[in-house]
Amino acid sequence: MKRVQYDRYGGPTRMYIGESKLPQLGPKQVRVVVSAAAINPFDWKLRQGAMKLFINRKFPKGMGTDFAGVVAAVGSDVRDINVDDEVFGTMDFKESGAFAEEVVLDSHLVAKKPASLSFPEAACLPIPVMTAWAAIFDKAKTSQGSHLFINGCTGAVGASAVQLALARGVKVSGACGTASLETAKAAGVDSVFSYTDRRLQAQKGKFDAVFDTLGTLDVGHGLSMLKKGGVFVDINPTLRRVARGMFSRRYKLAFATMGIKRLSAIADLASEGVLRPTVGLVVPFADAVSAITAIESGTRIPGKVVLSL
Numbered sequence: 001m002k003r004v005q006y007d008r009y010g011g012p013t014r015m016y017i018g019e020s021k022l023p024q025l026g027p028k029q030v031r032v033v034v035s036a037a038a039i040n041p042f043d044w045k046l047r048q049g050a051m052k053l054f055i056n057r058k059f060p061k062g063m064g065t066d067f068a069g070v071v072a073a074v075g076s077d078v079r080d081i082n083v084d085d086e087v088f089g090t091m092d093f094k095e096s097g098a099f100a101e102e103v104v105l106d107s108h109l110v111a112k113k114p115a116s117l118s119f120p121e122a123a124c125l126p127i128p129v130m131t132a133w134a135a136i137f138d139k140a141k142t143s144q145g146s147h148l149f150i151n152g153c154t155g156a157v158g159a160s161a162v163q164l165a166l167a168r169g170v171k172v173s174g175a176c177g178t179a180s181l182e183t184a185k186a187a188g189v190d191s192v193f194s195y196t197d198r199r200l201q202a203q204k205g206k207f208d209a210v211f212d213t214l215g216t217l218d219v220g221h222g223l224s225m226l227k228k229g230g231v232f233v234d235i236n237p238t239l240r241r242v243a244r245g246m247f248s249r250r251y252k253l254a255f256a257t258m259g260i261k262r263l264s265a266i267a268d269l270a271s272e273g274v275l276r277p278t279v280g281l282v283v284p285f286a287d288a289v290s291a292i293t294a295i296e297s298g299t300r301i302p303g304k305v306v307l308s309l
């Protein structure tokens with residue numbers, strides 16, 4: 001079985017397409033033939049070693065987290081997923097490896113693919129939507145009538161947050177690059193600013209929640225944008241930002257894993273048309289290494305890049 005893997009933590013040159021043996025199927029697990037796998041920044045951060053303290057030291061390690069495909073086998077205790085079901089899902093970050101011909105994973109990490117979505121579209125959903133949900137609902141507790149500001153409102157996480165928020169009656173403002181301003185407006189963002197817009201400095205005391213998807217908003221400035229009792233949510237913790245945020249009870253961190261139980265709810269929202277993932281580019285699996293290298297190195301492709309198998 002072919003997969004993208006690496007023998008040591010490090011930069012893009014560590015990745016290669018190599019052979020790997022699938023683990024034996026456990027009673028609560030499923031085996032899925034992968035049709036599409038979406039590339040998330042998390043994937044190269046894992047390969048760079050960002051989570052190495054939490055992961056075993058066995059190499060080679062597989063790359064890739066979010067995927068969609070067809071179930072080829074189910075363990076003896078699996079009840080709700082059957083062979084031939086079309087599913088999408090996300091690997092546990094400790095056992096990633098979705099940039100592969102096949103994956104074996106716990107059945108609670110997959111859900112049935114909405115019929116209205118293609119495999120590449122469904123593969124775009126898990127990490128971005130789980131993260132957005134955890135940030136704006138679990139941590140910031142936005143609800144109908146709240147006003148939310150999203151820094152990076154056109155990225156995968158930001159766009160998911162816009163769609164989830166609007167569906168719940170949350171008013172959304174946000175910032176994005178100048179090339180993305182029209183996209184943000186078309187998505188329903190009420191007041192849109194470019195990152196360098198000076199009017200951003202005047203947005204003080206206006207929002208119930210500020211969600212920084214990029215880790216570029218000054219924490220002090222983000223906190224000053226909040227109404228009394230508002231919450232600043234960060235998904236790109238650095239020691240400096242966490243230390244800065246520790247002086248405020250209104251600074252919170254959110255992680256994709258917090259939303260793992262929600263894959264079925266995410267599938268329902270996608271079926272209803274609330275969640276509309278944007279595939280920017282579909283790349284053949286054979287070109288996976290060059291595609292990951294390009295976006296990791298800053299090549300800007302609007303929408304998600306998805307590997308096709």
Ligand SMILES: NC(=O)c1ccc[n+]([C@@H]2O[C@H](COP(=O)([O-])OP(=O)(O)OC[C@H]3O[C@@H](n4cnc5c(N)ncnc54)[C@H](OP(=O)(O)O)[C@@H]3O)[C@@H](O)[C@H]2O)c1
Binds near residue numbers: 040042128152254301
């Ligand atoms: N804590 C967690 O569990 C968690 C989960 C998921 C993601 N994250 C982190 O959140 C961040 C955003 O993730 P994402 O999946 O939303 O990323 P993404 O889809 O690549 O979006 C990145 C955003 O960055 C902006 N950007 C500016 N220059 C860029 C360039 N050269 N290349 C790519 N983007 C550029 C884009 O905004 P414009 O269009 O406005 O320029 C875009 O909105 C990443 O740092 C990721 O690691 C954390």
